[in-house]
Amino acid sequence: MLSEAVIKELEEIRQRYPNARAALLPAIYIAQREFGWLSPEAYEAVSDILGVPKTIARGVATFYAMYKHKPMGRNIVHLCTNVSCMILGAERLVDILKERYGLEPNSTTPDGRFSLVIMECIGACGTAPAMLVNTDFHDNLTQENIIQILESYK
Amino acid sequence: MITVNINGKEIKLEKPVTVLEAARSAGIKIPTLCYHEQLEKYGGCRLCLVEIEKIPRLQTACTLVVTDGMVIRTETEQVTNARRGVLEFLLINHPLDCPYCDKAGECELQDMVEKYGHTTGRFKENKRRIPENLEDPVIVRNMERCIMCTRCVRMCEGVQGASAIAVINRGGHSHIEPFSGGRYDCEYCGNCISVCPVGAIMSRMHRHSYRPWQLVSETETICPYCGVGCTLVVQVRDNVIKRVIPRLGKGVNSGLLCSRGRFGYEFVGSEERLTSPLIKKDGKLEQATWKEALDLVATRLGEIRKKYGSDSIAGIASPRCTNEDNYVFQRFMRGTIGTNNIDSTASLGYAGTLRFIENIFGGGVTANQISELSNSDLIFVAGGDPTTVNPVFGLKIRACSRNGGRLLTIGHSKGLRNFNPVELRPQLFTETVLLEGLVTALKDRKGLPGSNKKIETRIKDINISVDDVEKTSRVSGKDVEKFANLLSESVTPAIVIGRELMQSNGNSYKFLLLSAISYLINGKIYLLSERSNEQGVIDMGCAPDILPGYKSVSDSEFRKRYESVWKTAIPEKQGLSLSGMIISAKNGAIKAMYIMGENPVYNLPDSKEAEAALKNIGFLVVQDIFLSETGKIADVVLPALSWSEKEGTFTNMERRIQLLRKAVIREGKEDWRIISNISGNMGVKFNYSDAEDVFSEISSVSPLYKGLSYKEIEMGNSIYPYKGETLTGGEDIQIHKGKSITAVSRLYLRIERPLFHSGTLSRRAQALLKVYPEAVARISPLTAEAYSLKNGDKVKVSTKKGFLELPVAIDDGLENSVVALTNNFEGKGAFSLIEYTIDTVTNAPVIEGIEVSIEKGGG
Structure with a gap:
């Protein structure tokens, strides 16, 4: 169940758009924030408030890669392995994450600290390899500094 | 007027239609996959690409609307290459498992590839693997075969309005799924199955049991369930119904069906079907021959009539039987027995409402x-x-x-x-x-x-x-x-x-x-009409006060009309209504009752009272396809032919008369034939050769149906008013305001009519049982909280009359003051908890204001 404040927030978002379906993306984002990930309950909550069938809400959300489609850790590492990053050793970085934290692509560490998502290009080819941790951007990654950076996320 | 040129042919069009529609109207074929005439246009499959002069790229014929002077080419090299390319792309992922796919033979992709495609593909990559989903009891999804035409999604959202399935994920990973990802939580209309062009969404009921080309017969008939009267195509192999499908452009439903119509046919082949007449000997029903049973019924009815008079016998007709069955039944009761004691369960609401409103307008x-x-x-x-x-x-x-x-x-x-x-x-x-x-x-x-x-x-x-x-x-x-x-x-x-x-x-x-x-x-x-022939049973005069064609039995001129054809007298006195029969049975005035295709011990409100009353009848004859609750207490049980095994007509809620056709051959007798045999044994011979013969008598005698024949019905000329005389309202308006009820109890009973069940028939349809397996007590979330109940908890639901123990289902669509129960499952019918009064004007039972209490636990 969502709190009154969140319901109000969703209803306000609804008013910004010409119809309820248009408000799905931000509404789903809020539900994800409240439920931690896009659980069936999260979709149901969005559906109840916007009056859009929950199946449609799920269909829309699953189109996008950056929603949490399963429970995830406290910090999400989006690591790019596209051409430039790959050439500059991103795949080695993937191995290092596995060695250091036991973190495999599309999984979460047992302590719930990190989740790893392998991304396509994040537009930092000039300073590759690059990653996003939650919403923070980090580039010019090396085998050394990636650990230093990640150590600051608890 | 718009003039377009397709492949050198000038086509004149009244209004701007799509290129595809224009081509089809001129008999020019353009292949399509995602296009479906019932659905919103999509333009996704790209198979209908055509060349248009002055437009540099190929266009989708299904979405482009013609303009005056447009020059269109559908068979150029560029077009055929594009088509072949599209099919090659589709086959990158579509498995070539046609040898064991149920769709093979009626698969649109298979047909297209065979006609327009390459003989070999150039893609060497592996096909995508998504395991076939068998979590649902009724619908199988095989998403490897899906070509993402989204016909099913457009059907579910745009026509059915259920929005139960959607496209999930993106690009090469996209596929169709219900919300849960496995089992469906939907209306189970199966219309997604109808529109799927490939074998991606299929019915589980007849899985791997036939090939489309092995379905030996296809019969167009009318659905046995509700009063809408949808047109069905029944497909049969080895005398077993394999599948029921709708057909685009046919009938009131035109290509759509509901769960009962599509999946509810299995009762026909049920092992519980009666196979021979049963006669009660020493308190037990035992098998007997037709001759024994028919003789016994005729003799006993004759004796009772002689001893107690005609009005000691009563008959209940059936809104599930055809017009012909009901017509012959009321002739038997009126002409042969000599009583107007005839009614049906249409009088539980529909008949009274209809006649009240017709009397005004x-x-x-x-x-x-x-x-x-x-x-x-x-x-x-x-x-x-x-x-x-x-x-x-x-x-x-x-x-x-x-x-x-x-x-x-x-x-x-x-x-x-x-x-x-x-x-x-x-x-x-x-x-x-x-x-x-x-x-x-x-x-x-x-x-x-x-x-x-x-x-x-x-x-x-x-x-x-x-x-x-x-x-x-x-x-x-x-x-x-x-x-x-x-x-x-x-x-x-x-x-x-x-x-x-x-x-x-x-x-x-x-x-x-x-x-x-x-x-x-x-x-x-x-x-709204719950039964397939609820309108027809009244039209046929299966009511205590009217003859077929809605004239009072006291109208001597009208009576004469029938008397001259039947060559028997018709009593003038109005007979007993259904509720009157129950009262008279209870007090012993009714000595014998003949019930055709009805189950009063279950289907009447206050079913306990009905059971006690019927047990009090000296000689009870039940004619049905199953040994119903009523059959079990009968003296003679006669097996009848069911809906798909006989011919006849149903009249739907809009009074359209429609033909039922025989799809399955089964040994036995139609309801009207059994009754004719008994009448013959009682000395009044009915000379009907078949159902059509009965209908021609109806149309010759009843002014309402004057000139109507099976041929006319087949041509669709059976919409009201038929060619005959229409009726006019007569009497003054009588009303009964009812007693005043003030809400005092916390909870009241409501009879729920679920989508998936109707009662005696649907209980024997496996697919419907899998979707909705048992009777439940529905309550609102607030009520559930107040009684600290959760889904599936057992509760004891009690009224003054008795109690039922049922699992709880929480339904957020319900009011807080309501406990909704169904009357569809054996031994768990809500009608057993009901006490009712009869509305003096409409004769309908009043089932409102029944206080009910619930209690956690139960047995």
């Missing part, structure tokens, strides 16, 4: 075409959920909303809630005041048209202000005003009267109020 006033509904600008639904009682009819209401029409509802209509209705929810037992308020408000807005004095004198007496409505029903005055404004502004309104109202307290007065509303806004009235 004249006969046939409810015979409005279902197809017109979706073009109404407003539909007013009162008393129940049309999407469960008459599902395909409900779709037309949803379509009306989608076409921009307004929906107004009073009370509980869960299936319409997502279609933007204006809902009024009065307090329990206060609908009357609300309706009175609406009549008053409309009278002020519209004035009296002056064309029907009978109803106008009544309308003049109704004066309830909006404030009074608010005080009593707690519906805000503003909402009532809004409702009345919408009603009065509507140009083509329709009014739908549901089952709950038909069995409500003071129902005749409510019908008067609804008739008044309809009169003031010039609306069309539709009555």
Whole structure:
């Protein structure tokens, strides 16, 4: 169940758009924030408030890669392995994450600290390899500094 | 006039249509996959690409609208190359498992590839793997075969209005799924199966048991379930029904079906079917020969008539049997036995409502075409959920909303809630005041048209202000005003009267109020009908006071008409109604009863009382396809042929007469034939050779059906008014306002009519049982909280009459004061908890205001 404040927030978002379906993306984002990930309950909550069938809400959300489609850790590492990053050793970085934290692509560490998502290009080819941790951007990654950076996320 | 040129051929068009439609109208074929004429245009499969002069790239014929002077080419090298390319792309992932795919033989992709495709593909990559999903009991999804045409999604959302499936994920990973990812939580209409061009969504019921080309026979017939009368195609192999499908452009349903119609056919082949007559010997039913049974029935009925008189015998006809069966049955009761003691369960609401409203406006006033509904600008639904009682009819209401029409509802209509209705929810037992308020408000807005004095004198007496409505029903005055404004502004309104109202307290007065509303806004009235031939059974005169064709039995001239054909006398005195029969059976006045295709011990309200009454009858004959609860207490049980095993006609809720055809061959006798045999044994010979012969007698005697024949029906000339005389209303309006009920109890009983069940038939359909396996008690989330109950908890539901132990199902569409029970499952029928009174005008049982209590635990 969502709190009154969140319901109000969703209803306000609804008013910004010409119809309820248009408000799905931000509404789903809020539900994800409240439920931690896009659980069936999260979709149901969005559906109840916007009056859009929950199946449609799920269909829309699953189109996008950056929603949490399963429970995830406290910090999400989006690591790019596209051409430039790959050439500059991103795949080695993937191995290092596995060695250091036991973190495999599309999984979460047992302590719930990190989740790893392998991304396509994040537009930092000039300073590759690059990653996003939650919403923070980090580039010019090396085998050394990636650990230093990640150590600051608890 | 628009002129286009397709492949060098000049085509003149009245209005701008799509290139595809223009080509098809000229007989030019353009292949398509995602296009479906029932669905919104999509342009996704790219198979219909055509070349258009002055447009540099190929265009999709299914979405492009023609303009004057357009030059179109559909068979150039560029087009055929593109087509071949599209098919090659589709086959990158589509598995070539045609040898064991059920769709092979009727697969549109297979046909297209065979006709337009490459013989080999150039892609060496592996195909995608998504395991076949068998989590659902009825629908199998094989997403490897899916070509993402989204016909199913467009059907589910745009036509069915259920939005139960959607495209999940993106690009090469996308596929179709219900919300859960496994089992469906939907209306199980199966219309997604109908439109799937490949073997991606299929029915599980006949999986791997046939090939489309092995279905030896295909029979077009009418659905046995509700009063909509959908046209079905029954496909049979080895004399077993393999599949039931709709057909585009055929019947009132035109390509759509509901769960009962599509998946409910298995009762026909059920092992529980009766195979031979049964005779009770020493308290036990034992198998007997037809001769023994028919002789016994004739002899015993003869003896009883001689000893106690004709009126000691009564008959119950069936809204599940054909017009022919019912006509012969009432002839038997009236002519051979000599009594007007004949009625059917249509009198539990439908008949009374129909005749009350016809008396005001004249006969046939409810015979409005279902197809017109979706073009109404407003539909007013009162008393129940049309999407469960008459599902395909409900779709037309949803379509009306989608076409921009307004929906107004009073009370509980869960299936319409997502279609933007204006809902009024009065307090329990206060609908009357609300309706009175609406009549008053409309009278002020519209004035009296002056064309029907009978109803106008009544309308003049109704004066309830909006404030009074608010005080009593707690519906805000503003909402009532809004409702009345919408009603009065509507140009083509329709009014739908549901089952709950038909069995409500003071129902005749409510019908008067609804008739008044309809009169003031010039609306069309539709009555929901639960049984396939509920209209027909009344038309055929299976009522204690009328002969076939709606003239009173006391009309001697009319009686003579029938007497001269039947060569027997017809009694003048009105007979007993269904409730009257039960009372007379209880007090011993009825000595024998003949029941055709009905199960009163289960289907009558207060089924316990009905059972006690029937047990008190000296000689009880039951003719049915199963050994029903009533059959078990009978003295003789006669097995009949079922819906798909015989010919005849059904009359649907819009009074369209439709032909039933034989799809399965089974040894046995039709209902009318059994009755003819018995009548013959009693010395009155009926000379009917077949059902058509019976119908030709009906059309020759009844003025209503004058000149109608099977041939005419087949041609579709069977819409009311038929060629015969129409009927006019006669008597003064009688009303019964009912007793006043004030809500005192915490909870009241409601009879729910679920989408997936109808009772005796659906209980024997495995697919429907898998979807809805058992009787439940539905309560609102708030009630559940108050009694600390969760889904599946056992509760004891009690009324004054008795109790049932049922699992709880929490339903957020219910009011907090309601416990909704069904009357569909053996031993768990809600009718066993009901105490009722009879409305003195409509003769319908009043099932309202039954206090109920629930208690956690139970057995």
